[in-house]
Structure formats: C-alpha cells, structure tokens
Amino acid sequence: MTTIRDVARLAEVSTATVSRVFTSDPAVRPATAERVREAAKQLGYVPNTLARSLRQQTSATWALIIADIENPFLTQVTRGVEDVAQSAGYSLVLCNTDEQPEKEAAYLNSAEQYRVSGVLITPTSATSPVDQLLARGLPVITMDRPLRPDLAVDTVLIDSRRAARSAVDRMIARGRRQIACITGPRRVFTASERVLGYREALLEAGLPIDEQLIHYAAFNEQGGRQAADELLGRAGAAPVEAILVANSMMAVGVLQVLRERGLRPSLDVEIVVFDDAPWTGLLTPAISVIHQPAYELGQAAGKLLLDRLRSPGQPARTVMLSATLPPEDDTPPRDDVLSSALLG
Amino acid sequence: MTTIRDVARLAEVSTATVSRVFTSDPAVRPATAERVREAAKQLGYVPNTLARSLRQQTSATWALIIADIENPFLTQVTRGVEDVAQSAGYSLVLCNTDEQPEKEAAYLNSAEQYRVSGVLITPTSATSPVDQLLARGLPVITMDRPLRPDLAVDTVLIDSRRAARSAVDRMIARGRRQIACITGPRRVFTASERVLGYREALLEAGLPIDEQLIHYAAFNEQGGRQAADELLGRAGAAPVEAILVANSMMAVGVLQVLRERGLRPSLDVEIVVFDDAPWTGLLTPAISVIHQPAYELGQAAGKLLLDRLRSPGQPARTVMLSATLPPEDDTPPRDDVLSSALLG
DNA sequence: CCGGTGGATGTAGACGATTACATGAACCTC
DNA sequence: GAGGTTCATGTAATCGTCTACATCCACCGG
Numbered sequence: 001m002t003t004i005r006d007v008a009r010l011a012e013v014s015t016a017t018v019s020r021v022f023t024s025d026p027a028v029r030p031a032t033a034e035r036v037r038e039a040a041k042q043l044g045y046v047p048n049t050l051a052r053s054l055r056q057q058t059s060a061t062w063a064l065i066i067a068d069i070e071n072p073f074l075t076q077v078t079r080g081v082e083d084v085a086q087s088a089g090y091s092l093v094l095c096n097t098d099e100q101p102e103k104e105a106a107y108l109n110s111a112e113q114y115r116v117s118g119v120l121i122t123p124t125s126a127t128s129p130v131d132q133l134l135a136r137g138l139p140v141i142t143m144d145r146p147l148r149p150d151l152a153v154d155t156v157l158i159d160s161r162r163a164a165r166s167a168v169d170r171m172i173a174r175g176r177r178q179i180a181c182i183t184g185p186r187r188v189f190t191a192s193e194r195v196l197g198y199r200e201a202l203l204e205a206g207l208p209i210d211e212q213l214i215h216y217a218a219f220n221e222q223g224g225r226q227a228a229d230e231l232l233g234r235a236g237a238a239p240v241e242a243i244l245v246a247n248s249m250m251a252v253g254v255l256q257v258l259r260e261r262g263l264r265p266s267l268d269v270e271i272v273v274f275d276d277a278p279w280t281g282l283l284t285p286a287i288s289v290i291h292q293p294a295y296e297l298g299q300a301a302g303k304l305l306l307d308r309l310r311s312p313g314q315p316a317r318t319v320m321l322s323a324t325l326p327p328e329d330d331t332p333p334r335d336d337v338l339s340s341a342l343l344g
Numbered sequence: 345m346t347t348i349r350d351v352a353r354l355a356e357v358s359t360a361t362v363s364r365v366f367t368s369d370p371a372v373r374p375a376t377a378e379r380v381r382e383a384a385k386q387l388g389y390v391p392n393t394l395a396r397s398l399r400q401q402t403s404a405t406w407a408l409i410i411a412d413i414e415n416p417f418l419t420q421v422t423r424g425v426e427d428v429a430q431s432a433g434y435s436l437v438l439c440n441t442d443e444q445p446e447k448e449a450a451y452l453n454s455a456e457q458y459r460v461s462g463v464l465i466t467p468t469s470a471t472s473p474v475d476q477l478l479a480r481g482l483p484v485i486t487m488d489r490p491l492r493p494d495l496a497v498d499t500v501l502i503d504s505r506r507a508a509r510s511a512v513d514r515m516i517a518r519g520r521r522q523i524a525c526i527t528g529p530r531r532v533f534t535a536s537e538r539v540l541g542y543r544e545a546l547l548e549a550g551l552p553i554d555e556q557l558i559h560y561a562a563f564n565e566q567g568g569r570q571a572a573d574e575l576l577g578r579a580g581a582a583p584v585e586a587i588l589v590a591n592s593m594m595a596v597g598v599l600q601v602l603r604e605r606g607l608r609p610s611l612d613v614e615i616v617v618f619d620d621a622p623w624t625g626l627l628t629p630a631i632s633v634i635h636q637p638a639y640e641l642g643q644a645a646g647k648l649l650l651d652r653l654r655s656p657g658q659p660a661r662t663v664m665l666s667a668t669l670p671p672e673d674d675t676p677p678r679d680d681v682l683s684s685a686l687l688g
Numbered sequence: 689c690c691g692g693t694g695g696a697t698g699t700a701g702a703c704g705a706t707t708a709c710a711t712g713a714a715c716c717t718c
Numbered sequence: 719g720a721g722g723t724t725c726a727t728g729t730a731a732t733c734g735t736c737t738a739c740a741t742c743c744a745c746c747g748g
Binding site: 357358359360361364371372373376395397398399400401 | 729732
C-alpha cells in the first residue's frame with residue numbers, strides 16, 4: 001500500500017504538505033499541490049481513512065441500526081437517512097438486528113468501537129442499552145420507537161396510535177362489530193401503540209373489548225399467518241368482520257390464511273394494514289392501507305443527527321409525524337362492485 | 345475516551361498485557377487477566393477498532409455494495425451475506441448505489457479507504473471500476489451480474505437466461521403467441537440475459553421475434569408501469585397475450601397498468617415474474633413466478649469471499665445457481681376456475 | 689540596510705492499539 | 719549450584735495521518 005510518505009518522496013515535499021493537499025488546506029501553493037496530486041495519481045495513492053480517523057478522533061460515519069432489513073418500511077427509512085448522510089458527507093454503516101436484543105447490543109458496542117460520529121436506531125425495546133454511548137457524548141437518534149424517557153435522546157415517531165384509532169373508527173362506522181387486531185411483539189412500542197389506538201376506538205364507541213381478538217405475533221409473514229390462523233380457527237366464536245394488521249409483511253400472512261379459509265378480504269373480512277406496500281393496490285377490491293411517511297422519518301432522523309453534531313449542547317427533541325388513512329370511498333365495497341372491477 | 349493506557353495504569357500492568365487480554369492471548373495468567381478485565385469494566389473501556397485495524401493493517405469488515413436496497417431480491421441476498429459474515433466474525437458495511445455508476449465508483453473508492461478486507465458487489469455494469477481494488481490484492485466478489493471476463497474475480501450468478509427460456513416455452517405451449525418481455529436497463533446483465541432466454545425460446549419454436557414486444561425500462565415500479573403503458577397502448581397492434589417481467593418491483597407497475605386497462609392477469613394476459621415476492625400468491629388467480637435463490641446467492645458469495653481470504657492465490661471461481669419455475673398446474677386457468685377461487 | 693510581516697513548507701509528536709524482542713523469575717536437571 | 723528452559727510480563731517501535739509549532743524566505747516601509 002502506498003502511503004503519504006511515498007507520495008511525499010516522489011513529489012519532493014514533506015508529508016505535511018501532502019496531507020494539506022488532501023485535506024484541501026488553502027495554504028499550499030497551486031503549483032506544489034498540482035505536483036503532489038500528480039505524484040499521488042501516479043502511485044495510485046488513496047488516503048487511509050483509518051489513520052485519519054484515529055488521528056482526528058472522529059470518523060465521518062453513522063451507524064444505522066435497524067430491526068429488519070426485509071421490512072419495506074425500514075428500507076424506506078434507510079433511504080431517507082442515506083440521502084441526508086450522503087449530502088452531508090457521511091458514510092452509513094447499516095446493521096440489522098433481526099429484532100434480537102443480543103444482536104442489537106453487539107452492534108451498539110461495535111458502533112462505539114468504530115468511533116462512528118452518530119447512531120440512528122430502531123430499538124428492539126425501550127430499554128436498549130444506549131446508556132454507555134450517551135455517557136460518552138455519542139449522539140443517538142431513535143426512530144419509530146422511543147427509548148426510556150429519562151434518556152433524553154432525539155426521537156422521531158409516527159403517530160400510529162391515532163392512525164390505528166381512525167382506522168378502527170371507520171370500521172365501526174361501516175357497521176363492523178367483531179373487529180380484531182393483529183400486531184407485533186408486545187415489547188415493540190409500535191406494536192403496543194397500535195393496540196392502544198384500537199382499544200380507544202372501541203371504548204369510545206361503547207363497544208366491548210374482547211381480548212381474544214387481539215393477537216401479538218412476530219412482525220413478519222409467518223407471524224401474520226399464525227395469528228390469523230388462531231383468530232379464525234376459534235370454534236364457536238362469532239365470525240371476525242374486520243382486522244387491523246400492524247404491518248405489510250404480516251398482512252401477506254393474514255391474507256393467505258383468509259384465502260385458504262375461503263374468506264374474501266374487504267368483503268367478508270375488512271382489512272386495514274399499516275404501511276402502503278405497493279402491491280396492496282393490486283388486490284380486488286384493494287385493501288385499505290395506512291400510509292406511514294417512512295422516507296420522511298429517515299430524513300427527519302438524519303437532520304436531527306446533523307443538528308446535534310453541529311450543536312451538541314441542546315436539549316433532546318422529539319419529532320412526531322402523522323400517518324394517514326386515505327379518504328374513504330363513497331361506495332362501500334359490495335359483491336357487484338367486485339365483479340365489475342374484476343371482470344371488467 | 346479511556347484508552348488501553350488508563351486500563352494498564354489501574355490494573356498495574358503494561359499496555360502490552362492489557363492488549364493481550366483483549367486479543368485473548370493465552371499467555372496471560374488468569375489472575376492478571378481478571379484484574380485487567382475488572383479495571384476495564386470499571387473504566388468502561390472499549391477497544392478502539394480504528395487503532396487496531398491501523399496497526400494490524402486489516403479491518404474485519406466487508407463492504408457490500410448493492411444496486412437497490414428497496415429490491416426485495418437484494419435484501420434477501422444481503423441476509424445471506426450477513427449471516428456468513430457474522431458467523432465468521434466480520435462486520436458488514438452496506439452501500440446502496442441506486443444503479444448509478446457514479447455512486448458505485450464513490451463507494452468502491454471509500455471501501456478502499458476504509459481498508460475493508462473484502463468487497464461484494466452487484467455491479468451496475470460489466471465495466472465497473474474494480475481494477476484498482478484488484479490491483480491492490482483486495483478480494484472482490486461479484487454477485488448476480490458478472491464483470492469483464494478478463495478481471496478474474498469470483499462470481500455467483502443465477503441462470504436466469506435458462507429460466508426465462510423455460511417460462512416462455514411454457515407460454516408457447518399454452519398457446520400464447522403475442523408474447524412480450526419487460527426487462528431492466530440494457531446495461532444490466534440480468535436484464536439482457538432474460539431477453540436472450542426469451543429470444544431463444546421463440547426462435548426454437550419457430551416464432552417470429554417482434555422487437556416492439558421487448559421493452560427495456562428502469563428496474564422498479566415506475567419502469568414496469570411505463571413499459572406496460574407503451575406495450576399495451578400501441579394502436580392497431582395484435583393484443584399482447586403474455587408478458588415475461590424481469591423483477592417483482594416492475595411487476596407491480598405492470599399489473600397496475602393491466603388493471604387500469606381492464607385486462608385480467610393470467611386470464612387475458614399471462615404474466616410470469618422473476619422473484620417470488622410473497623404477495624404474488626395473493627392475486628386471484630395467482631400469477632406465475634420464477635423463484636431465484638437470493639439468500640443462497642448471498643451465502644455462496646460470502647463463502648467465496650471467506651475462501652479467498654483464507655487462500656488468496658487460487659484461481660477465480662464462478663458459481664452458477666439455477667432459478668426454478670414451479671411445476672405447471674394441470675388445469676390451465678379459466679374463467680370458471682377464477683370465480684370458484686374467488687368466491688369460494 | 690534592518691526589523692517586521694506573512695506566506696509556504698518542514699519537523700516531529702501525537703492518536704490507540706499490536707507485537708517482536710528483551711527481561712526476569714521460577715523451576716528443573718545433573 | 720550452575721546452566722538451561724519456560725512462562726509471564728514489560729519495553730519500545732510501528733501502523734498512516736494530522737497539526738502545532740518552527741523555520742525559511744521574500745518582500746516592505748522607513
């Protein structure tokens with residue numbers, strides 16, 4: 001590997017001058033700079049970021065720790081963060097925890113070892129071990145899920161409780177009564193939050209809450225499948241008329257089960273899903289979705305991190321984005337609408 | 345930041361001993377090691393990976409450069425790579441090129457700066473600038489798309505030409521004649537390869553090839569939508585009876601257009617899609633998919649990299665995985681099948 | 689002509705770890 | 719008990735870069 005010394009020798013200057021050229025120090029005479037660049041090019045010199053970061057005590061890198069790289073919601077969040085990072089000159093190290101606290105702890109630790117300049121995380125739980133990072137003054141931004149309130153970290157959330165509530169309100173208005181909720185692991189904030197919204201809507205409408213209709217499962221297709229199987233397989237129970245599903249991967253599982261049981265989404269069982277996966281529009285009739293501003297969440301998180309890096313002292317901020325339920329169709333789905341849409 | 349020196353002082357040993365403890369050198373007496381660990385814990389010491397990598401001239405990190413993080417095929421590839429990396433003790437830096445050669449070049453450059461120990465890439469073209477990395481002896485593994493054959497890099501591919509050919513064979517056997525192909529950018533290997541398979545099938549069946557039926561577009565929903573619009577909007581042309589679509593994101597766009605034009609997938613226009621996105625099974629009737637072993641591709645790539653790190657000298661290898669088209673239903677879809685599946 | 693000023697460049701000591709080699713103590717053997 | 723061996727630990731150089739400070743030189747005003 002060629003080093004700064006090799007370049008210095010060839011260009012007949014000191015290593016300091018070479019370094020100045022590569023850090024764009026204006027004090028170097030243009031002619032000298034040109035000679036250095038020429039030598040570097042000839043030798044194929046590339047600065048060693050490791051050495052630079054070690055010396056400067058900071059690396060222009062952020063760690064982005066997400067719960068599941070296969071979740072389209074989170075990949076969109078990633079895009080948002082990425083765009084902000086890139087435009088501000090930071091690289092991104094992406095870590096995938098798979099919702100496992102142990103993996104998460106390992107990544108938090110390695111973020112510290114790599115001396116990244118900031119960490120953005122969708123924590124697996126409110127008690128994720130970020131204390132040590134904060135104690136060192138390493139900025140942490142939490143996304144989509146809050147951490148313990150005493151930790152004072154910048155936070156970006158989506159108001160999914162309110163969205164869940166509106167969705168269930170609408171189901172009730174349409175006359176549904178046996179309304180179920182399939183959500184993620186209890187420990188995950190957004191999973192519980194969506195159940196809260198669901199409960200609020202029922203309470204406010206004066207409807208009873210049947211705990212049998214609330215299912216916590218893994219935040220993936222398999223989880224959705226399992227929960228739907230239990231929900232729909234209950235002997236002697238009143239038939240389920242609507243289901244609020246907490247994410248699009250679970251929805252795939254739920255819809256598969258409906259299909260296997262000969263139930264038609266929207267017609268026999270109304271389905272509302274968090275996340276607007278593009279395929280939801282392809283079903284006939286299309287199922288309802290709750291749009292979450294994922295890209296914007298990532299962007300907002302990136303900007304909070306930039307702000308904090310610029311002015312470390314300021315108090316922690318929380319940004320709340322809202323999820324939206326598209327305006328209701330005037331014509332509620334009926335069988336004849338289905339046929340015409342499908343056959344026509 | 346506490347350093348190895350602080351720990352050494354507190355534990356009353358030299359920095360060498362502390363280092364030995366953290367690199368699990370067995371030559372340290374257990375009692376001493378314990379004292380060191382205790383001191384480290386008390387001070388909250390975390391080794392500085394930057395310094396370690398600088399000294400050891402290698403960082404236990406791989407760069408994974410993928411074309412599109414929102415492509416489910418590639419996120420599955422990522423999972424495969426990740427699992428191999430993790431079990432071998434490597435960290436993964438994930439970079440997203442968005443199919444843009446400039447971004448790709450920037451990431452290749454920064455991989456070099458970070459002194460990663462290997463690079464895995466889905467190149468945006470066969471001429472991606474990996475020469476310099478190879479010249480330095482930095483292992484490069486190319487995935488899903490080959491690089492110039494003179495470069496001698498390890499390669500993992502999926503035989504999508506053959507899969508495309510089988511899919512079109514089947515369409516022909518079912519009596520389709522106006523068969524179209526919607527694929528990705530011409531520059532991308534897999535995009536062109538799928539067209540080749542398509543052509544081969546038509547040629548072999550003695551059918552004419554209509555260049556108007558072949559559309560190159562962006563590898564995303566928008567691209568699929570645009571290509572389908574052009575394809576189906578041609579005035580006075582014979583109606584398209586089948587479409588081979590080169591990935592699942594494009595398929596969403598294509599299916600939207602069909603829907604808008606009142607055409608029923610499978611019935612009016614047979615659709616076969618590369619990648620088995622989970623939602624494809626939810627359509628009625630379900631559309632055909634070509635299963636690509638994405639996770640296995642990632643795994644294979646990771647293993648090739650491990651092998652190469654262990655024995656750098658060996659000649660480059662190419663692993664070819666096969667894509668599979670699920671066995672054909674005995675009963676070709678007909679309207680009555682549709683109704684029973686949908687209503688039943 | 690002299691002292692001062694400012695601009696371009698060089699010198700050398702960090703940054704935080706690893707590791708070849710040196711050291712010294714303990715133990716063994718004859 | 720001298721010499722050899724082994725084991726645990728210490729010393730100090732090194733990885734590649736940045737940067738505070740020193741140096742040198744040209745130029746300027748009086």
